[in-house]
Amino acid sequence: MKEKKYTKILVANRGEIALRIIRTLKEMDIKTVAVYSEEDKTSAPVLLADEALCIGPAASKESYLNIDAIIAAAKITKAEAIHPGYGFLSENAAFAKEVKAAGIDFIGPSYEAISKLGQKAAARELAIKAGVPVIKGSEGIVKENALLEAKKIGFPLMIKAALGGGGRGMRVAQTEDAFETALETAKAEAKIAFNNDDVYFEQLLINPRHIEVQFAADNFGTVIAFAERDCSMQRKNQKLIEESPSTFVTPEIRKKLIA
Amino acid sequence: MDENKNFYFMEVNTRLQVEHPVTEAVCGGIDLVKMQIEIAQNQALTLTQAEAQKITCHAMEFRINAEDYEQNFLPNSGLVAYFHTPNGLGVRVDSAVYSGYEIPSFYDSLIAKLIITAPNRNLTLKRAQRALDEFKIKGPKNTLDFHKLILQNKKFQEGQTNTALVEEILNEGKK
Structure with missing residues (x-):
């Protein structure tokens, strides 16, 4: 090149x-x-x-x-x-x-x-293949036996559009009772936004930290990763404050994050 | 990342992030946009992994939005009669707003990013407080005051943040 x-x-x-x-x-x-x-x-x-x-x-x-x-x-x-x-x-x-x-x-x-990478389910598959830890969830897209699959993971549960991005087609089912409605809403939203109502499930983490790692890759196969950013100060997925380094990430965890 | 510091892959954003200046600061003043352009020009990365992960200071970015935080962050628009940005050591403001500018109602409500750097987190908090006090916006409602409220929060001061803390601070403010 x-x-x-x-x-x-x-x-x-x-x-x-x-x-x-x-x-x-x-x-x-x-x-x-x-x-x-x-x-x-x-x-x-x-x-x-x-x-x-x-x-x-x-x-x-x-x-x-x-x-x-x-x-x-x-x-x-x-x-x-x-x-x-x-x-x-x-x-x-x-x-x-x-x-x-x-x-x-x-x-x-x-x-x-x-x-x-813009398709959530595909990005998740790539991460699994690369040995990157993912949240416990369904094995790819859930076509049938949705409730059974959901119960295997447990509640609260996150339902995500396979082609999703930007928070669209995402619904939380707090309990089993709320599951059917949440699933229908997520599917309807996904259908409108992505013309595809495929969904998959993930366990919902309670009050997690939002940590991200910036990386850069050139056209010669070199990739570098930077120290993490903590974007936990957010509301409805809208970030208000971001900081680096994170107060929560220890040097050992940082090594693993960047690796 | 959960409370036991287990981390899980969520997504990849294939673009420049809003908060990229935080990384630029922590990595010692690199320019990530320049890096993007050099990569596109088929230049090889010159920064090494060891240099990239170096933490040279603490940095925080505050997003100043034209939103009324007391009205559920309702977007505001209109004339900014007066706009004075803070400056001085460790203060960077990325903004396209000027005195006399009309904030349109058509687009997102981010009007300025205040990026604070200092040798450690405590000094960053002090400097942020100082800079937020200097920041003057006359016109649409904005989130300057909400950031000042966050800085007063003990959990935030102690770094006990998680994705529920903003809502917690909001609810405290309503009491």
Whole structure:
């Protein structure tokens, strides 16, 4: 793989993260293209980027989630790569694939990786195969005998959409009595969100800590992992405070986490 | 991670995380966005595993959202008449807001990330308190005051956090 040097990158996001990325690009002597919705005409990233293109009306669906408009903007400005930031299209495998097909680099993992890891059940399978500990749960997707499978794991129980992500298609069944309703709701939600109502089960941990490990991998097979982040200060899966190192993680646990 | 420090795989996020600045700080001021771009340019990683896992300081990120925490974190929008960010040693603010900016109602409510670094956790808490007091936002309701409330919480101060603590602090505030 030949080393290259970008001269211009399009930032397909808004707000603080667009600005964050633009700042680094400037320090790297790479020209910046901001894209924006009509609502964001006077936003800081638009004012600070070298070029800025309007990609649609205020609604995200018609602007920051508008794949065609964003790729067109990259072509018009001759940007060699697109940085998606977080949220919006950042974990959308179809977007990453279309960007690549347009001859533009997507800054992030390959669309194959995004697609595999974006599906909860598949990611869990990968983790099991790699020998990474997972929460006690069903063996893959539960097709039949749902209640029996659930009882094997025990209550409270978490029902998760196989293709899920971003908290959608997830339901807790506190007790056996609540199980049928929770299962139906999860399946209905999954059907709407992912057009697929496959689910699997996991034991629900009570008041766990949310620990995450940042890693980076290059195109030559080198992977590095950083010290953990503790994101336990959250509410309804929305983080409020993150810190590192975690007060809970000992050096021995850290070794295991990173390994 | 459960209370016995057993940890389990949950998911992989295949993107830059909102809270990446915490890692940038703890790892001694690296730039993770730069790293992403270099990787995309087919450059090999230069940071070694030993360097990556080094803990050079303590870091905390506070998400300042345009939300009314007393109204179930209802999103707020509108004119920010005055916006003054804290600075000084160990203080980083990532924000696209400026005085006179109108926060649109169409998007997520994160308006600023306050990232505090210090040699240890206790000093980080002190510095966070100082920086939150300096932070002034005139306009939409926001979570600055809720963060100050969290800093007053004994369990948080002692590092006894888990995913139920925020709700606990909220309920205490309502009493």
